[in-house]
Amino acid sequence: MTSKTAAPSTALQSSEKRFLKALRGEPTDRPPIWLMRQAGRYLPEYKERRAVAGSFLDLCYTPEHAIEVTLQPIRRFGFDASILFSDILVIPDALGQPVRFEEGIGPVLEPITTAAQIDALDGDRVLDHLMPVFKTVSGLRAALPDETALIGFAGAPWTVATYMVGGRGSPDQGAAKALGYNEPETFQRLIDLLTEVTGDYLIAQVVAGAEALQIFDTWAGSLPAPYFRKWCLEPMRRLRARLADQCPNVPVIGFPKGVGASYETYIRETGINAISIDTGVDPAWAAKVLQPLGTVQGNLDPLALVAGGETMRESALHILDTLGHGPFVFNLGHGIVPHTPPEHVGELVELVKEWKP
Numbered sequence: 236m237t238s239k240t241a242a243p244s245t246a247l248q249s250s251e252k253r254f255l256k257a258l259r260g261e262p263t264d265r266p267p268i269w270l271m272r273q274a275g276r277y278l279p280e281y282k283e284r285r286a287v288a289g290s291f292l293d294l295c296y297t298p299e300h301a302i303e304v305t306l307q308p309i310r311r312f313g314f315d316a317s318i319l320f321s322d323i324l325v326i327p328d329a330l331g332q333p334v335r336f337e338e339g340i341g342p343v344l345e346p347i348t349t350a351a352q353i354d355a356l357d358g359d360r361v362l363d364h365l366m367p368v369f370k371t372v373s374g375l376r377a378a379l380p381d382e383t384a385l386i387g388f389a390g391a392p393w394t395v396a397t398y399m400v401g402g403r404g405s406p407d408q409g410a411a412k413a414l415g416y417n418e419p420e421t422f423q424r425l426i427d428l429l430t431e432v433t434g435d436y437l438i439a440q441v442v443a444g445a446e447a448l449q450i451f452d453t454w455a456g457s458l459p460a461p462y463f464r465k466w467c468l469e470p471m472r473r474l475r476a477r478l479a480d481q482c483p484n485v486p487v488i489g490f491p492k493g494v495g496a497s498y499e500t501y502i503r504e505t506g507i508n509a510i511s512i513d514t515g516v517d518p519a520w521a522a523k524v525l526q527p528l529g530t531v532q533g534n535l536d537p538l539a540l541v542a543g544g545e546t547m548r549e550s551a552l553h554i555l556d557t558l559g560h561g562p563f564v565f566n567l568g569h570g571i572v573p574h575t576p577p578e579h580v581g582e583l584v585e586l587v588k589e590w591k592p
C-alpha cells in the first residue's frame with residue numbers, strides 16, 4: 236500500500252479522545268483505562284455469543300459477532316478504548332496455515348519447520364482473507380461512543396512464529412528456538428515474511444478506521460539478548476518505521492512481555508509511542524526510566540483483579556500514584572483471566588475514574 240491514510244471523521248475528533256491524548260503524551264483530566272482481553276470468557280454475554288457463532292475463528296471472521304463482543308465490555312464498563320475483537324493467529328491462518336482453537340488446549344496448527352513449507356506460505360492472500368476483520372473495524376468506528384478510541388492490533392513476528400513452528404503454545408518456545416538456532420537463515424525468512432504481512436495488515440486496519448495500534452510480543456522475554464535483538468527488536472523497528480511512513484498520526488503501543496530492563500532499549504530503539512509493561516515491572520522504575528521516553532501502559536496483576544477488595548484497591552492505587560502523573564494508560568500486566576468476577580472490573584474502572592492526578 237502506498238497512499239497515506241486518513242481515518243474517517245466522527246463527531247468527537249479522534250485527537251480529543253482521552254486515550255489518544257495520553258498516547259501522544261498530552262495531559263488528560265484523568266488516566267484513561269482499558270484492559271487487555273476485556274472481551275472474553277469472564278463475561279456471560281461473551282459466552283452466549285461465542286456459542287451462537289460456532290468456532291472461535293467464526294466469531295473473529297463474522298463482523299456482526301465480532302462487533303457485538305467488542306462492544307460488550309464498552310457497554311458494561313465505559314472503557315476509554317476498545318480493542319478490535321480478533322486474534323494474533325489470524326495471520327498464519329491467512330497465510331495458508333489453518334488454525335483451530337480447541338477447548339482446554341488453545342490454538343492448534345500443523346507445525347511449519349522446513350524452508351519449503353515457509354516458501355509455500357502466500358503473503359499475497361493475507362488482505363483478502365482478512366477482509367471480514369476490516370469490515371469489523373469500520374463497523375466498530377460507526378458503532379462506538381464518540382469518546383471511545385478504537386485500537387487495532389497484531390502479534391509481533393517472533394510470538395506468531397512460535398505458534399507457527401511449534402503448532403501450539405509451549406512453555407519454552409522450544410520448537411521455534413530449535414529452528415532459529417539450527418537453521419538461522421530459514422527462520423529469518425519466516426520472521427521477514429511475518430514483518431511484511433503484519434505491516435500490510437496493520438495499515439489496512441488503519442485504513443478501515445483503527446486509531447491506535449498495539450503489537451503483542453508475548454514471548455519476547457524468553458530470548459537471550461542477541462536473539463531478542465534479531466527477532467524482536469529489529470523486526471519491530473522495521474514495522475514501526477513503515478507505519479510511521481504510511482500512517483504517521485497513528486500511535487503505536489509495544490508489548491514485549493517479560494523483557495525486564497530491555498523495555499528501555501525497546502522503546503528507545505523502535506520509536507514506538509507507548510510501552511505496555513508486564514506485572515513484574517516496578518512502576519517506580521517505569522516512572523523514572525520509561526516515562527521520559529514515552530507513555531507507559533500497565534500493569535495491574537490480572538490475579539489482583541480476580542482477588543478484588545483491598546488487594547485490588549491498594550495495588551491499583553500504588554500504580555496510579557506512581558505512574559499517574561506522567562503520560563500513562565491504566566491497564567493490566569497481561570490479559571484478563573476467565574475466572575475474573577465482572578463486578579471487580581466495574582469497581583476497578585470506578586476507582587481509576589475517580590482518582591485525581
Ligand code: CP3
Binds near residue numbers: 275390
Ligand atoms: O479483548 C481483547 O483483548 C481482544 C481480543 C484478543 C484475543 N486474543 C481474543 C481471544 C487479543 C488482543 C488476543 C491476543 C492474543 N492471542 C495473544 C497476545 C496477548 C496474550 O494474551 O499474550 C496471544 C498469545 C494469542 C493466542 C491465543 N488466542 C491463545 C494462546 C489462546 C488460547 C488461550 C486462551 O486464553 O484461551 C487464544 C484464544 C483467545 N483469543 C480467546 C479470546 C477471547 C479465548 C477463546 C475462546 O473464547 O474460547
